[in-house]
Amino acid sequence: MATINDVAKRANVGRGTVSRVINNEPFVSEETRKKVLKAIEELNYHPSSFARGLASQNSYTIGVIMDNTMDKVYANPFIYEVFRGVEKSVYEGGYNLLLLGKNTYQNGKLAVERVLQGKMVDGLILQEQIIDSEYFKNIEQYNIPIVSIGKLENRDDISWIDIDNHMAGYMAAEYLYSRGYKKIAFEGVELEKIFARERYEGYKEFIGSKGLSVMEANELLQNIEGVICLDNIYAYKILQRCKKINKKVPEEIGIITFDNYPLAEYLQPSVTNIEIDLFQLGLCAGSEMLNKLRNRNCEVNRIRIPVSVNIRETTR
Amino acid sequence: MATINDVAKRANVGRGTVSRVINNEPFVSEETRKKVLKAIEELNYHPSSFARGLASQNSYTIGVIMDNTMDKVYANPFIYEVFRGVEKSVYEGGYNLLLLGKNTYQNGKLAVERVLQGKMVDGLILQEQIIDSEYFKNIEQYNIPIVSIGKLENRDDISWIDIDNHMAGYMAAEYLYSRGYKKIAFEGVELEKIFARERYEGYKEFIGSKGLSVMEANELLQNIEGVICLDNIYAYKILQRCKKINKKVPEEIGIITFDNYPLAEYLQPSVTNIEIDLFQLGLCAGSEMLNKLRNRNCEVNRIRIPVSVNIRETTR
DNA sequence: TAGATGATTGGGAGCGGTTCCAACTCTAAC
DNA sequence: GTTAGAGTTGGAACCGCTCCCAATCATCTA
Missing domain, CATH: 3.40.50.2300 (Response regulator)
Incomplete structure (x- = not known):
């Protein structure tokens, strides 16, 4: 395995020069740089991360x-x-x-x-x-x-x-609204969690901007046209309830959630969600x-x- | 940050001896070892992984x-x-x-x-x-x-x-059998996948040992009492079919799968599975x-x- | 033409360990 | 008392790089 000395010898330059080339430092003439690069290539040289770490006190x-x-x-x-x-x-x-x-x-x-x-x-x-x-x-x-x-x-x-959790909450509400669901509730207001709080705030902002009122999903989903769920689990619980009280999704009620569990797209009905690019x-x-x-x-x-x-x- | 030299000096021994202690090598007297350990403790010394890697050609x-x-x-x-x-x-x-x-x-x-x-x-x-x-x-x-x-x-x-995929296939069949499901099919025979093949083999072994016959799940699930699914997605598809043809789970048909998706336990019905300790x-x-x-x-x-x-x- | 300036370059001195050999100590045997 | 041998120990040499200083070279200015 070639070392920096081998490269230096082959390129007919000093060790320091090779080091400068490796680290892309200035103050190396174009000609020299090429010679060194050539030697590196020919010897299939790769700097030892340990030597480097030891000398520079950087681990990369x-x-x-x-x-x-x-x-x-x-x-x-x-x-x-x-x-x-x-x-x-x-x-x-x-x-x-x-x-x-x-x-x-x-x-x-x-x-x-x-x-x-x-x-x-x-x-x-x-x-x-x-x-x-x-x-x-x-x-x-x-x-x-x-x-x-x-x-x-x-x-x-x-x-x-x-x-952007705030935006996520806002968009969830906005999307439901744009599909014609007006009375929109938020399910899963776990205020001790930052992301939950932010999503809830985003939701409230949109709701406020339309002059609607903030709601939570009551047991029988009375008077509710859309539900924003903190996660898929909440969403499935809401779906169960809908089934029980015979409320049709998505005709009578719209549901949207934030996360996207691995299995979610295969389930029926699959839940509309705010997609998060992890x-x-x-x-x-x-x-x-x-x-x-x-x-x-x-x-x-x-x-x-x-x-x-x-x-x-x-x-x- | 203390180095091996500091430790050596403090313990009043040579560098080599400290190295021997660090690496738990023999040929160090108990007394010396203690001295060194004490110095290490006092100086809060930790060997540099780079120096070590460089010298020993091991990265740990x-x-x-x-x-x-x-x-x-x-x-x-x-x-x-x-x-x-x-x-x-x-x-x-x-x-x-x-x-x-x-x-x-x-x-x-x-x-x-x-x-x-x-x-x-x-x-x-x-x-x-x-x-x-x-x-x-x-x-x-x-x-x-x-x-x-x-x-x-x-x-x-x-x-x-x-x-142990073979065992998994075997156990899935065995469990269904033990719960009274006798006509057991395997869904998801993706033979190009090693794990699928092995599970299938395990299933076949059990089925053979009871003198039953190997089956695949037909469209209407006719004449089938139990289904072993390669994964949750297959399981949910089977569940859909059951609903469509109005076959009751778990009364009329039993379903078991192998994996355990994050959401699985919250779904209804939650699917019995062979648990894999990843x-x-x-x-x-x-x-x-x-x-x-x-x-x-x-x-x-x-x-x-x-x-x-x-x-x-x-x-x- | 000398001197100043700035761009390059070579290579010694570490970085902090491990390895190995020579040296030293201490018994036990002769 | 001498010697052999095993158990300990110290420390030089080395691992392969970076950093930095001194040296060299080219160019420009007066």
Whole structure:
């Protein structure tokens, strides 16, 4: 396996020059650069990440933390899609991705701490649930860039990426309205969850703008023409109720939800939903991290991923 | 941040001795070991993974490849659960986990190759779909241990871990039979898929052992008392048919499936299934890799993860 | 033509570990 | 008392890169 010295010798230049070429630094003449590139090609040379890491104190690796506190992923079947996006942007930016569990231990210590202490990652991507905990304070000390997947409320020093939940709530209401459903309720007002609150706010905004009134879905769905459900589970419960009281979907009542469970499109009726681009979310989280890494004092960003309506069978 | 020299100085020993203690090597007196451990503790010392990697040519990192050829994870919502298992066992074994996409590029080359060439991983865990392809031949050259998640048919030199699909098929039939369903069909005989074939074989074995005959689910489900479905989607289609022809589930017909989609338990009726422990699968894949890493010429293993019946509403 | 300036270039000195060999200590045997 | 051998120990050499300084070269100015 060729080293930087082999390349230097073959190209008839110094080690420093090769290093400059590899790292795309200025102050190398075009002629020299070509010679070096040629030698690299011929020797099929690839820099050792360890030597590089050791010398530069950079790992060129980003850590992503998965929340493994829950028993089953089934509680959050969506996160993998986000990771796919993170993976893609991180690698394409020339970095690598270390996957870490929140609660994983290594030699009796939290694995994250080991990784941080061993300087194995230059930055950390984590989910908003993790921040603000005791756990997070630990991490923060290491003073590396952090990006959160999910909005942060009490920290204006950390960049985050999230779905545009407000818009999602607004659009859900707007879509139902545009299909002729006027009396629209929101099901699943779990105000302790940020995303739920935001979606609810978006819904309220639209409702207000039309002079309608905010509603929750009552037991018999009396006087309700449309329901916005926080997730598929709520949607299916509403569907059950409709069946029980013999209310026709989508003729008499329209239903829309936000998430899109793996099985959802095969079910009957399939539920119209606000489509959330989780892959895009991951992609952005990755680029934002690269951003921070390349420019340490870039500003804190809050990024919102737009959403769209995915029309299925529960709306006319 | 303390280095090995600081520790050596503080403990009043040589660098080599500290190294021996860190790596748990023999030939260190108990007394010295204690001194060193104390110094390590006091200085909060953690070896640099780069220095270590550079000197020892070991990365203490395992790569896991995710299949990102499909557009959406929705096609395989289960793999994240497997990764959770891999992650856990790998870290607890003192290794780290690098997450890699199959088709991700880095500087115009496949990321996997870059990682392999940069010697960033000591071993690779991948899914069976990846093996046997042109792609895989590339990987194989690097001559590091490989473990496959999913049975391998044409390679007896690579260890793999899989669900006990044969047993799953057998148990599905057995369970239906035990609940009084005798005429049992198998829906979703996708013989090109290994796992489908194996489940089908298991089903046939049980059916044969009772002197019953193998069936497929006909359009009107005539003469059928139980259906084993390859996955939830098949199950829901069968359920639709039952509704159409007014056949009562679970009274007149029993339905069982193999997978367990995130939403499945909330649906009505929820489908009885053979429960597959994907986390365990990942756990085993990780340990098997550690095995190989610690003992290079250990034998090739084929490991089967047992399954169980998860009773829900489509069987009486 | 000398001197100044800026663009290139070479290579020594680390980075923080592991490996290995020589040296030292301590018994046990002769 | 000497010697052999096993158990310990220290530290030089090295892993393959980056960083930085000094040296060289080309160009421009007075």
